[in-house]
Amino acid sequence: MKFLRKKVDKIKPHFEEGGRFYFLHSVFDGFETFLFVPDHVTKKGAHIRDAIDMKRTMIIVVGALMPALLFGIYNTGLQHFIATGQAQEFWPIISYGLIKVLPLIVVSYGVGLGIEFAFAQVRRHEINEGFLVTGMLIPLIVPADIPLWMLALATAFAVIIGKEVFGGTGMNILNPALTARAFLFFAYPSWMSGDKIWVSGMMNGEGIVDGYSGATLLAQSATGASEFVNGLGEKVSHLDMLIGTIPGSVGETSVIAILIGALILLVAGIGSWRIMFSTLAGGIVMGLLLNTFAVNAAMEVAWFEQLMIGGFAFGMVFMATDPVTGAQTNKGKYIYGFLIGFLAILIRVLNPAYPEGMMLAILLMNVFAPLIDHLVVQQNIKKRLKRSVSSAKS
Amino acid sequence: MFSKKNLKLLTDPINKDNPITVQVLGICSALAVTVKLEPAVVMSLSVIFVTAMSNVVISLLRNTIPKRIRIIVQLVVVAALVIIVDQFLKAFVFDVSKQLSVFVGLIITNCIIMGRLEAFALSNSPKRAFLDGIGNGLGYGAILIIVAFFRELFGSGTIWDIQVMPEKLYQLGYANNGLMILPPMALIVVGVIIWVQRGRNRELIEE
Numbered sequence: 001m002k003f004l005r006k007k008v009d010k011i012k013p014h015f016e017e018g019g020r021f022y023f024l025h026s027v028f029d030g031f032e033t034f035l036f037v038p039d040h041v042t043k044k045g046a047h048i049r050d051a052i053d054m055k056r057t058m059i060i061v062v063g064a065l066m067p068a069l070l071f072g073i074y075n076t077g078l079q080h081f082i083a084t085g086q087a088q089e090f091w092p093i094i095s096y097g098l099i100k101v102l103p104l105i106v107v108s109y110g111v112g113l114g115i116e117f118a119f120a121q122v123r124r125h126e127i128n129e130g131f132l133v134t135g136m137l138i139p140l141i142v143p144a145d146i147p148l149w150m151l152a153l154a155t156a157f158a159v160i161i162g163k164e165v166f167g168g169t170g171m172n173i174l175n176p177a178l179t180a181r182a183f184l185f186f187a188y189p190s191w192m193s194g195d196k197i198w199v200s201g202m203m204n205g206e207g208i209v210d211g212y213s214g215a216t217l218l219a220q221s222a223t224g225a226s227e228f229v230n231g232l233g234e235k236v237s238h239l240d241m242l243i244g245t246i247p248g249s250v251g252e253t254s255v256i257a258i259l260i261g262a263l264i265l266l267v268a269g270i271g272s273w274r275i276m277f278s279t280l281a282g283g284i285v286m287g288l289l290l291n292t293f294a295v296n297a298a299m300e301v302a303w304f305e306q307l308m309i310g311g312f313a314f315g316m317v318f319m320a321t322d323p324v325t326g327a328q329t330n331k332g333k334y335i336y337g338f339l340i341g342f343l344a345i346l347i348r349v350l351n352p353a354y355p356e357g358m359m360l361a362i363l364l365m366n367v368f369a370p371l372i373d374h375l376v377v378q379q380n381i382k383k384r385l386k387r388s389v390s391s392a393k394s
Numbered sequence: 395m396f397s398k399k400n401l402k403l404l405t406d407p408i409n410k411d412n413p414i415t416v417q418v419l420g421i422c423s424a425l426a427v428t429v430k431l432e433p434a435v436v437m438s439l440s441v442i443f444v445t446a447m448s449n450v451v452i453s454l455l456r457n458t459i460p461k462r463i464r465i466i467v468q469l470v471v472v473a474a475l476v477i478i479v480d481q482f483l484k485a486f487v488f489d490v491s492k493q494l495s496v497f498v499g500l501i502i503t504n505c506i507i508m509g510r511l512e513a514f515a516l517s518n519s520p521k522r523a524f525l526d527g528i529g530n531g532l533g534y535g536a537i538l539i540i541v542a543f544f545r546e547l548f549g550s551g552t553i554w555d556i557q558v559m560p561e562k563l564y565q566l567g568y569a570n571n572g573l574m575i576l577p578p579m580a581l582i583v584v585g586v587i588i589w590v591q592r593g594r595n596r597e598l599i600e601e
Contacts, residue, residue, distance in 0.1 A: 147567050161582060165589065187573035 008032055027117055030127035057270055058132040064264035064271075065136050065318065067257035072250035073097035076144040079247050080200040083231055085209040097144075100200050101250055104139035107148045111155040112138075119164050130169030130176070130324070131159065137177035137318060140251025141311065141359075142184060143192070144200045150188055154180040174366050175325045178359050185359070193355070195219065198247035199231065216247050217309040221301045222352040228305075241308040252314040262317040271321040274330060275337040279316040282341025283307050290349055298349050306345050315344070315358035325366040329376040336372050340365045403525040407533035410595055414537040415588045419505040424538055425580040426497050431554050433493045434542030438535025440479045440498060442528060445507050448472045449527035452515040459516075468511045469502070476501045506534055541583045549574030 014021045015028040034055055077093035077100075086092075112131045120127040138155055162179035163172040185192045196202045199214035212231045220228055228236040230246065240246055244254025252258075265271030287303025294300040307313065320326060320340050327336035340361050347357030354360055413419045420441075427437045451471050452459075459467050480498045483491035491498065501507065510530050515523040546552055548571045551559035559568070573579050592598045 149567070150569075161585075165585070183573060186576060187571045188569055189572055190569070 004035065008035065024121070027121070027127065030117075030120070054129040055132070058129045060268050060270055061133045061265065061318075062136050064261035064268075065133075065140065065251070067260040068140060068251040068254060068314065069101075069136070071244055071254040071257040072140060072144075072252075073101045075244060075248075075253055076100050076200050076250060078245060079198075079214075079231075083199045083202060083209060083212050083214065084207040096200075100144045101139060103148055104142065104144070104146070104151060104250070105136070107151050108138040108155050109135040111152045112159050115156060115159045115164070119168065123168075125168070128169035130163070134158070134176045134180075138180050141177060141181050141249050141314065143197045144250050145197055145203050146184065146191055150184060150191060151180075154183045154187075157183045170324055172324060173370075174363055175319055175322050178319055178363055178366075181359055182363060185356075193219075198249075214247055216355075217241070218348065218355040221298050221309070221349075222355045228309075238305070238308070241305065246309075249311065249314075252311040255308050255313045258313045258317050265317065265321070271317065272323070272326070272333055274333040275321045275326055275340075276316055278334045278337030279320050279341040280307070282338035282343075283312060283316075283345050284341070285338075286342045286345035290345065298352070301349070306348070310348065311356055311358040312341075312344060315362055316341070319358075319362050320365075325369060327369045327372050327376075329373050332369070332372040332376045335376075336365055336369055339368075400522065400525055403522060404529040404532075407526075407529040408536055409533075409591075410598060412533045412537065412591075413506045413509075413530050414534060414584065415591055416598060417506075417509070419509055420534055421581075421584070423497050423500065423504060424534075424541060424584060425577045427494055428538055428542040428545055428580050429549065429575055430493070430546050430552075431539065431542045433490050434538045435535075436483065436487060436490045437494060437497065438531070438538050440483070441501060441504065441506070441534055442531030443479060444472065444475045444501055444504075445510055445531040445534075446524055446527035447475050448507060449510055449515040449523040450520045451475075452511050453518060453520040453523035456516050464516065468508065472507055472511075473502050506530055537584065537587060540587060541580055544583055545574045545580060549579075 012028070012032075015024060016022070021028070033053075074093060074097055077095070077097035078088060080096055080100075081088045081093055109131075112135045116127055116131050135155075138151070138158070142151060158176040158180035162174050162176045163169065166172050181192075191197055195213055195215040197214070198216050202208055202212075202214045209232070211233070213233075214231055215223075217228045217236065228241075230236050230240075236246060242255045244257065246253050262271065262276060266273055266276075283306060284303055287306045290299045291303055320337060327333045340358075342361075343364060344357040344361035347354055347360050349357075351357070407413060410416065414421065414424055423437065423441075427433045448468070448471050452468055455467070455471075476499065479501070480491070483494070483498060510527060514526045518526070543553065546554075547558065551557060551564075551570050559570075
């Protein structure tokens with residue numbers, strides 16, 4: 001570590017004002033504060049700086065995503081080997097999964113960070129940390145077979161239109177990772193929905209077992225199947241849904257891996273338990289409502305199954321809790337989360353054209369989050385005003 | 395006719411006083427008719443005709459219209475012109491007229507036209523009003539055509555219904571962008587045009 005510190009100190013003058021590489025100073029600053037916790041102290045007033053800064057926060061979130069990512073890599077390989085009818089051995093599965101998933105991560109980070117760096121140089125501000133998490137989220141919410149140029153385009157769209165035009169990290173209205181997914185969903189629907197794309201290797205169709213179907217459980221519930229089956233027509237147990245050995249986007253299938261991530265976020269105090277809790281509550285309430293008034297197979301899918309399939313768990317833990325785009329007030333967080341869960345199941349079940357309601361529900365509530373906060377704050381002001389007036393009278 | 399002052403009437407609305415990107419008027423039709431280039435061009439020409447002619451007519455009548463009923467007079471004039479355009483399109487370019495459907499009729503409610511009548515034609519000579527109408531129509535049309543160009547190129551791979559994206563690209567895995575065909579993308583493209591324009595022309599940036 002000492003050695004690295006010395007090295008960094010040695011090249012630092014080149015990047016300071018008047019130095020040879022001054023035009024790259026924000027890049028340098030970004031790397032320096034990434035490697036070492038900056039020693040900035042507050043000079044005026046009584047402020048306490050939290051020991052954990054943005055970069056450290058973001059790294060913890062990336063860490064919390066690791067279980068989902070690792071399982072996603074495994075599952076990508078597993079689903080491919082099941083579909084092609086090959087023996088399912090551990091290492092070939094992992095290596096196939098790595099070949100499929102790693103390029104997604106590289107492209108997402110490469111494009112996104114490239115744009116972030118370019119904007120930091122042009123606008124002369126420091127490089128924003130936000131993309132560290134976004135860059136990891138994007139590969140986890142797309143199917144493994146998505147063409148890389150589409151992913152690159154969606155990432156660029158999300159960073160430029162979703163974030164930079166609003167002023168960069170912390171100013172965006174919509175969650176950038178979901179913006180990228182929504183872009184893909186509407187721009188290239190044939191690569192983002194249907195039966196063929198969720199299992200890696202089905203699109204070119206080589207070596208797929210006869211009669212194999214790659215439909216996700218969500219797609220099955222939308223088409224009114226009475227029970228969930230895997231590609232070979234065998235029944236999918238609840239344990240399979242929990243572990244996540246089902247077709248789907250890279251990181252969204254395993255409820256257990258996502259819950260481990262949720263635990264990390266909650267212990268570290270980064271993810272809001274209020275949002276997670278109320279999203280879950282919203283999902284359960286809508287699920288129960290639909291079950292009670294069920295008139296077709298999609299509405300009869302048990303409420304606890306609704307929570308386990310599709311992107312519900314992933315969205316609840318990693319997307320809804322985004323501190324920038326979510327509600328800020330405590331009461332607002334309950335309302336915001338509840339409506340996400342409520343709407344996600346509603347969209348999913350009652351609109352078969354959009355089986356993935358979680359994405360749309362979160363994006364919709366992102367837009368409404370400032371309004372919710374405003375109402376909560378205004379209500380509080382009114383309440384206190386009333387109190388002060390009544391106490392003044394007495 | 396083309397003194398410097400008059401020329402300004404013609405060129406200002408195209409760039410720094412553009413009805414769409416600066417005054418942000420007439421957005422609805424910019425979203426609706428820009429999926430393809432052909433309807434966008436026809437729509438632009440129609441709007442140029444209506445703005446110019448209605449400006450001239452209202453300018454000629456400006457001293458005889460009682461102030462209290464001027465809006466209804468303006469509407470009558472614009473409606474008459476729009477009906478002429480509508481019938482003309484139906485007679486000569488029926489396909490495009492069908493694509494534009496209700497939006498030709500809705501030129502009546504186009505805020506740009508009413509805005510120019512109120513703000514300019516009522517207080518200027520017919521000649522100047524004519525130039526102003528042409529200029530604003532052109533400014534509107536320019537943005538429409540730019541938006542339609544990008545939406546058709548990336549949404550359908552064609553320009554003026556002629557395939558321009560090479561077949562080779564599709565074989566390599568390229569696909570048309572479905573989002574470009576949806577109305578929200580028109581808004582985003584207009585937004586990007588505004589961004590570029592303000593980046594180049596600093597005086598347009600508000601505090």
